Amino acid sequence: MSELYRLEQIRYRYANERRLALDIDTLSIDAGHLYSLHGANGSGKSTLLNCLALLLPPQSGALYFGQRRVQRGWFSLPRLRRQITLVHQSPYMFDGRVSDNLRMALRLKGVCSNQAQQAIDDALDNVGLKDFHQRNARELSGGEQKRVALARALALKPKVLLLDEPTANMDKYSVERLEQLIYTLPEQGITVIIASHDLAQAQRLNSRIIEIQHGQIIADGDIPIKEHCYA
Amino acid sequence: MDFIVESLRTAFALILSFDGEVFNTVGTSLTISSVAIVIATLISVPIGIVIALNQFTGKTFCLTILNTLMALPTVVVGLVVYGFLSRQGPLGQFGLLFTPGAMIIGQVILATPIVTNYTLAAVVGSDPRILPTAQTLGAGPLTGIMVLIKEIRFGIMAALIAGFGRIVAEVGVAMMLGGNIRGYTRTMTTAIALETSKGEFAFGLALGLILLGVALAINIFLNFLQQRSR
Numbered sequence: 001m002s003e004l005y006r007l008e009q010i011r012y013r014y015a016n017e018r019r020l021a022l023d024i025d026t027l028s029i030d031a032g033h034l035y036s037l038h039g040a041n042g043s044g045k046s047t048l049l050n051c052l053a054l055l056l057p058p059q060s061g062a063l064y065f066g067q068r069r070v071q072r073g074w075f076s077l078p079r080l081r082r083q084i085t086l087v088h089q090s091p092y093m094f095d096g097r098v099s100d101n102l103r104m105a106l107r108l109k110g111v112c113s114n115q116a117q118q119a120i121d122d123a124l125d126n127v128g129l130k131d132f133h134q135r136n137a138r139e140l141s142g143g144e145q146k147r148v149a150l151a152r153a154l155a156l157k158p159k160v161l162l163l164d165e166p167t168a169n170m171d172k173y174s175v176e177r178l179e180q181l182i183y184t185l186p187e188q189g190i191t192v193i194i195a196s197h198d199l200a201q202a203q204r205l206n207s208r209i210i211e212i213q214h215g216q217i218i219a220d221g222d223i224p225i226k227e228h229c230y231a
Numbered sequence: 232m233d234f235i236v237e238s239l240r241t242a243f244a245l246i247l248s249f250d251g252e253v254f255n256t257v258g259t260s261l262t263i264s265s266v267a268i269v270i271a272t273l274i275s276v277p278i279g280i281v282i283a284l285n286q287f288t289g290k291t292f293c294l295t296i297l298n299t300l301m302a303l304p305t306v307v308v309g310l311v312v313y314g315f316l317s318r319q320g321p322l323g324q325f326g327l328l329f330t331p332g333a334m335i336i337g338q339v340i341l342a343t344p345i346v347t348n349y350t351l352a353a354v355v356g357s358d359p360r361i362l363p364t365a366q367t368l369g370a371g372p373l374t375g376i377m378v379l380i381k382e383i384r385f386g387i388m389a390a391l392i393a394g395f396g397r398i399v400a401e402v403g404v405a406m407m408l409g410g411n412i413r414g415y416t417r418t419m420t421t422a423i424a425l426e427t428s429k430g431e432f433a434f435g436l437a438l439g440l441i442l443l444g445v446a447l448a449i450n451i452f453l454n455f456l457q458q459r460s461r
Contacts, residue, residue, distance in 0.1 A: 153368075
């Protein structure tokens, strides 16, 4: 089992905040698994996701990605980031149609336009938005925008997919559909890390649960469950 | 009142007859101001973005200076650039004074703070999720900025229009650095000033109407672009 991330003595404090948003001594994340970051609001889940997405450089400590220490650099960071995609809790939709959003992402990753159409069709089909190509992305509901953002991320075929509260504000049917999709991603070699305060979801997905509180990891491992839903 | 009505009639007649003198002046104005605004944009947009996205010591002072420069008097710009370009000045050897080149330099100086400030405001007022989203989708530093520019393009267009509006309607720089040479550096505004002083009120009015028409056309074009993108 190969180690994908290793965090050592990671500290992060937001400007004008007294307490640390992240205060992690050690954390190891293996490739090809599904993880749930579980904790209350303000516990540091999103900060940790941003750190893992290499968007937020830790103020101290060492972050290893794929056995290599992550260094701050104009050109090295974007290269590493291309393997990681973060879907924010409230994702930003680019101006234009749903398909334009996916096309923009593929263009940023350097996927040629011939391959783009198939990737867009597949990704939208995966999240149940097959007929949404021509819809204006900004006019969709919050739940639909989340699914577009997930499709946009999946179209890139990332090595790591980070999801911040992916099913918040979604109806029961959509939640079930997305959980089923997320459950299958590790089989495709994608490491999935979900930030959620929904412990039941983490258990349904049979994920390895990382408990976070006040920026500190207080439990790291499987929480025993009787049976997960999507097996 | 008859004087105004008669002058308006003559002005419209001059416009509708495509009077060579009028349209030559309009062409000179638009060409010089268009070149100036393109150069000012190439300078100002990157500066505006860099200032907006970065925190640095002296940022507040920098913003104050930029705001002050927005109200830069055109005659002061004309005077300073005149000093540099005049025969005794440090750039006198290039022989730029009383050429369209000198007017472009002056107009670039006038437009740069305006376009910079508007761009800065557009970036500051933009959605803070744009750059992180672009970055997490694989954008590098430059492609991320390109995505940002695309998303705030209407703010940047407003910057361009504000800058263009300022320089196409100014007199100080055009008069002092262009010299109001007929068929060469005579612009709409310098022609209006000259013709009115000569008593050719209708001619000045015709140019004034065209100047207003240009402003209207630019705004209609911007609205058209905004509608089309929706």
